[in-house]
Amino acid sequence: MxxxxxxxxxxxxxxxxxxxxxxxxxxxxxxxxxxxxxxYTHQQSLRVLRNNNIxxxxxxxxxxxxxxxxxxxxxxxxxxxxxxxxxxxxxxxxGLITIxxxxxxxxxxxxxxxxxxxxxNRACEILKAGRKLSYILKDDEENLYLQLKVEI
Amino acid sequence: xxxxxxxxTLWLNNGSIRKLEFEENKVxxxxxxxxxxxxxxxxxxxxxxxxxxxKIAEEKINENVNWYGVTFEINKSTYTIARKxxxxxxxxxxxxxxxxxxxxxxxxxxxxTDNIKKVIxxxxxxxxxxxxxxxxxxxxxxxxxxxxxxxxxxxxxENVIVNSEVYFxxxxxxxxxxxxxxxxxxxxxxxxxxxxLIDEKVTSLTRDIxxxxxxxxxxxxxxxxxxxxxxxxxxxxxxxxxxxxxxIPANMYLxxxxxxxxxxxxxxxxxxxxxxxxxxxxxxxKIKNLKRLENEYKKYIEVEKSNYDSLKPVNYIKENYxxxxxxxxxxxxxxxxxxxxxxxxxxxSLKKPFNINIKSEIENYIQKVEEVDEDLGQYPEENxxxxxxxxxxxxxxxxxxxxxxxxxxxxxxxxxxxxxxxKEQLVELESKIVDVSENRVLFxxxxxxxxxxxxxxxxxxxxxxEGYKAVFNYTNKSLGLRKPNSLSISNVGSSSNHLFMHLCxxxxxxxxxxxxxxxxxxxxxxxxxxxxxxxxxxxxFDDDDGVWNNSIVETDKYKIRKAMQLLNDFIDKxxxxxxxxxxxxxxxxxxxxxxxxLDNFHLVEEFRNGNAxxxxxxxxx
Numbered sequence: 024m025x026x027x028x029x030x031x032x033x034x035x036x037x038x039x040x041x042x043x044x045x046x047x048x049x050x051x052x053x054x055x056x057x058x059x060x061x062x063y064t065h066q067q068s069l070r071v072l073r074n075n076n077i078x079x080x081x082x083x084x085x086x087x088x089x090x091x092x093x094x095x096x097x098x099x100x101x102x103x104x105x106x107x108x109x110x111x112x113x114x115x116x117x118g119l120i121t122i123x124x125x126x127x128x129x130x131x132x133x134x135x136x137x138x139x140x141x142x143x144n145r146a147c148e149i150l151k152a153g154r155k156l157s158y159i160l161k162d163d164e165e166n167l168y169l170q171l172k173v174e175i
Numbered sequence: 176x177x178x179x180x181x182x183x184t185l186w187l188n189n190g191s192i193r194k195l196e197f198e199e200n201k202v203x204x205x206x207x208x209x210x211x212x213x214x215x216x217x218x219x220x221x222x223x224x225x226x227x228x229x230k231i232a233e234e235k236i237n238e239n240v241n242w243y244g245v246t247f248e249i250n251k252s253t254y255t256i257a258r259k260x261x262x263x264x265x266x267x268x269x270x271x272x273x274x275x276x277x278x279x280x281x282x283x284x285x286x287x288t289d290n291i292k293k294v295i296x297x298x299x300x301x302x303x304x305x306x307x308x309x310x311x312x313x314x315x316x317x318x319x320x321x322x323x324x325x326x327x328x329x330x331x332x333e334n335v336i337v338n339s340e341v342y343f344x345x346x347x348x349x350x351x352x353x354x355x356x357x358x359x360x361x362x363x364x365x366x367x368x369x370x371x372l373i374d375e376k377v378t379s380l381t382r383d384i385x386x387x388x389x390x391x392x393x394x395x396x397x398x399x400x401x402x403x404x405x406x407x408x409x410x411x412x413x414x415x416x417x418x419x420x421x422x423i424p425a426n427m428y429l430x431x432x433x434x435x436x437x438x439x440x441x442x443x444x445x446x447x448x449x450x451x452x453x454x455x456x457x458x459x460x461k462i463k464n465l466k467r468l469e470n471e472y473k474k475y476i477e478v479e480k481s482n483y484d485s486l487k488p489v490n491y492i493k494e495n496y497x498x499x500x501x502x503x504x505x506x507x508x509x510x511x512x513x514x515x516x517x518x519x520x521x522x523x524s525l526k527k528p529f530n531i532n533i534k535s536e537i538e539n540y541i542q543k544v545e546e547v548d549e550d551l552g553q554y555p556e557e558n559x560x561x562x563x564x565x566x567x568x569x570x571x572x573x574x575x576x577x578x579x580x581x582x583x584x585x586x587x588x589x590x591x592x593x594x595x596x597x598k599e600q601l602v603e604l605e606s607k608i609v610d611v612s613e614n615r616v617l618f619x620x621x622x623x624x625x626x627x628x629x630x631x632x633x634x635x636x637x638x639x640x641e642g643y644k645a646v647f648n649y650t651n652k653s654l655g656l657r658k659p660n661s662l663s664i665s666n667v668g669s670s671s672n673h674l675f676m677h678l679c680x681x682x683x684x685x686x687x688x689x690x691x692x693x694x695x696x697x698x699x700x701x702x703x704x705x706x707x708x709x710x711x712x713x714x715x716f717d718d719d720d721g722v723w724n725n726s727i728v729e730t731d732k733y734k735i736r737k738a739m740q741l742l743n744d745f746i747d748k749x750x751x752x753x754x755x756x757x758x759x760x761x762x763x764x765x766x767x768x769x770x771x772x773l774d775n776f777h778l779v780e781e782f783r784n785g786n787a788x789x790x791x792x793x794x795x796x
Contacts, residue, residue: 034500053508054515057488087531091464094471101491105498108508112500122504125511165522172475172528174487175520 036063037103037110038119039146043153044160045120045129053125055164057107058171061099062156063149068092072152082159082170096171176299176688178329178697179248179758183219184257184278185788186242189795192280193788198777199248200750202742202759204770207782212236213762215788217332217701219243222266223256224295224323225288229266237261239789242271242282249298249697256291257282296322300694305361308371309378311353316375324354325362325695328684333703336677337670342653355652363684364691365614373608380601387590387597394589401581408432408574415567429581436575448554455547462540465533472530486516615649621690622647625683626654629741633675636737640665640672645679654680670708671734678705678738682745689753698749699758702742706735706765735769743773 040063041056062068071077071089079085086093111127114120119135120127160167168175180203185193195216197203205213218230223245231237237260244257253276259269271282272291296302299322310316327343335344345351360366366374405428412418412435423431492499492509499505626645635641643656646664654676655664667673681700688696709731727735742759749757770776780786 052515053511054519057512083529090468090531090533090536091461094464094468097471097475101488104488104491105495108492108505108512109498109500111508112502112504115504116502122508122511125515165519165526168519169523169526169528172471174475175516175523 033106034109034113036146036149037106038114038117039142040149041110041114041127042119042129042135043150044157045127046150046153047157048129048160049131050126050128051160052164053111053122053127055160055167056111056127057104058100058160058164058167058173059156060103060107060110061096063152064103065092065096065099069148069152072155073148079155079159082162082167085159086170093171097173100171100173176694176697177248177250177756178699179756180220180245180699180760181248181253181276182246182278183216184242184244184246184255185219185240186244186257186281187239187789187793188241189239189793191793193790193793194278195779195788197758197760197779199756199758200746200775201777202739202746202761202770202773202775203777203779204761204763205779205782206761206763206765206767207780207787208764211782211786212788213764213782214333214703216760216762217330217703220245220701222261223258224326225258225292227266228264229261231261233264235789239794244271244278244282246276246278248276249295252276252298254294259284292322299325299697304368304372306371307354307357308360308366308375309357311349311357313349314353314357320358320361321354322695324351324358325697327351327355328362328681328688328696329699330701331677331681331703331705333707336703336705337673337708338677339667339670339673340651340653342677342680358695359652360611360615362693362695363618363687364693365618366611367609370609370611373604374611377601377604377608380597380604384594384597384601387594391590391594402428404577405429405432405581408577411570412574415570417567417571429578432574432578432581436571436578448551451547451551451554455544455551458540458544458547462537462544465537465540469533469537472528476527486513486520488516489513618687618691619647619649622683622687625686626679629679629682630656630675632741632744633679633737636734637672637675638669640667647680671731674705674708674738675734675741678702678741682741685745685757686749686753689749689755698756699760701760701762703762704764705738705761706763709735710764732769735765739765739770739773739776743770743775746775 037060040059044051044056044059062072067089071079071085071092077088079088111120111122114127115122118133119130121130122128179199180197182197183195187193195205205216207213212232212235215231215236222229222231223243231243240260242257242259244255246253246255248254252274255271255273255276255278257271257279259267259282261267268288269284270286270288270291271279271284272286272294273279274294296319301320301322303319305320306317307314307320308316327345330344332344335341335346343351343355346355361368361371402425406425409418409423409428409431412432413420417435418431489509489512492512623645626647630637630643630645637643640656642659643665644659646655646657647653648655656667656676657664667676685696685698685700689698709727742761746757746759749755767778767781782788785791
């Protein structure tokens with residue numbers, strides 16, 4: 024299979040998105056992992072997530088505060104589904120995570136450089152947003168899927 | 176200019192000295208058989224006067240000579256210049272110089288070329304102003320004239336003396352060809368150095384003016400082009416009402432245009448209205464998003480209810496399998512996901528996502544839109560910024576850029592003033608300039624009348640050309656003959672006639688230089704075998720072997736005698752008529768009886784019967 028440059032870039036950013044959450048949790052279910060990227064690729068959501076002055080403590084709070092941001096979450100979820108899966112595979116291949124049962128686990132032996140000069144601006148923003156998003160993702164995955172209205 | 180050769184000295188390798196002494200106001204004859212070194216004398220004189228190459232023969236002559244030297248008088252001073260002999264055709268830079276004409280036992284290097292040349296040039300009245308008036312391929316304009324150029328008037332070498340076309344020596348060398356043309360006017364004072372300097376200035380001024388005028392034309396045409404451009408801009412500015420209606424003269428175009436760009440224009444854009452419109456569109460967008468969210472919810476509920484069996488994400492992934500990275504783990508991953516989603520779906524299917532009360536929010540927004548609309552009601556509905564303002568803004572933007580170009584062009588130098596100044600200078604100089612062409616015509620007239628006198632003296636020796644009129648070709652510096660009462664120049668045949676023409680021209684040139692009191696032309700003449708036409712140069716006219724008596728026809732004898740008579744009389748003429756000194760050096764092979772009875776002839780030496788320039792006794796043993 025050919026991998027275009029584009030794919031590669033998206034998957035790398037995706038991988039970093041995953042890592043931003045794994046940094047906090049160390050372990051996350053696969054289904055939950057699939058929810059991460061659609062948050063970050065939505066520019067406005069990302070802005071809210073990385074802003075320390077905006078308090079968001081649950082997915083419900085996020086939706087109530089910014090309902091319009093979620094009007095097309097379902098669409099985003101699907102269009103990024105392959106990227107999300109590829110990112111997981113890529114991280115796995117890089118040895119940064121391992122997949123066990125239905126979870127991905129951060130491989131803490133392999134360090135990853137989070138320096139801005141190494142990973143770029145966008146990735147840094149994503150990492151910044153990781154703390155708040157991981158807080159939101161603490162919720163049950165069924166509730167998350169439900170509230171985000173992802174069609175299963 | 177008085178110039179007398181006193182002595183030619185050769186310091187020989189064997190230590191002895193060979194010398195030839197010359198007298199002033201005499202035809203100094205060195206006569207003799209061929210191969211005795213007569214012609215070398217000319218080359219030796221040339222060599223001593225700094226020649227950069229030499230025709231002196233290595234055999235017999237140079238191989239025996241250590242130093243060559245000449246002693247001569249210029250004006251009232253006597254000088255000796257001696258130059259070391261050359262080796263392998265390479266001329267020497269070693270000079271001996273005596274400013275009092277001392278002839279040493281053996282010369283030694285005591286001076287260099289430049290210094291000696293300076294002294295000689297001074298005697299030739301050559302200073303820094305005596306320069307080549309215009310350049311050529313070989314000589315640059317403005318370089319100092321060499322005194323050697325004036326020696327062109329003082330010698331007739333054996334190959335030139337009977338030439339039908341070329342009258343001057345060294346004309347095979349480009350430098351001397353150009354030099355002759357360029358120094359002729361100075362030499363005979365047709366043109367004075369002062370005049371030439373003015374003339375040079377005039378030429379350079381004219382050149383400058385032409386150059387500047389050419390540039391000015393370009394500037395002018397560009398200027399009018401830019402003026403037109405600016406005029407168009409002004410017109411446009413008026414159309415857009417950016418400028419008052421007053422008339423603007425052309426020279427104010429640029430300033431007026433600049434003025435337009437400087438003023439800050441508050442265009443009639445209603446900020447309040449703009450703000451309201453922006454607010455409205457924001458609100459509309461929010462309403463749209465919220466409505467969509469509402470729809471999403473409805474749709475979600477419906478989908479979830481109607482669809483139990485299929486897993487949408489899994490289906491989606493399967494459909495888009497080609498977009499996945501193909502690793503063994505992928506399949507495993509999908510399997511895990513499928514399981515998880517199944518569980519997830521089951522759990523979720525019983526629940527509904529919370530539905531926020533966005534209805535009231537939407538209504539809230541709609542309410543706000545209505546308020547904005549209310550406010551907007553007082554503004555006209557037309558476009559917020561009309562086309563006119565757009566045009567004005569874009570025009571001013573363009574203008575800013577254009578002005579930078581216009582200003583660059585405006586700063587381009589204007590040459591009008593320079594041209595005016597130079598033209599004034601030119602007029603002033605031109606009034607000072609002496610019309611040389613008139614002088615030239617006068618000089619040619621003088622010269623032709625002098626030549627005519629000599630031609631008449633030659634008389635019947637010219638054969639059928641007796642009585643013909645002299646025509647001096649100024650351009651070629653050559654002499655022609657024309658029939659009386661005819662304008663066409665005859666093609667004169669017979670080298671005897673050519674010889675007489677050469678002699679007549681050169682004697683006339685010297686007479687003219689004396690008349691003109693030329694400081695530049697030395698008053699001597701070296702002639703190499705004027706008897707050539709009558710016998711060639713192979714054999715000797717020795718009295719003893721009877722060649723002269725037996726093989727020379729009477730008419731030729733008459734002509735040779737005539738030529739000698741001409742030279743003899745010339746010296747008389749200069750001495751008595753002009754009170755001037757003159758010297759002729761004649762290298763010949765005629766016997767003594769030819770000049771019998773001619774008072775001004777002086778036999779220097781006869782290179783016969785073992786006597787030569789380099790005698791056997793002069794050679795190294």
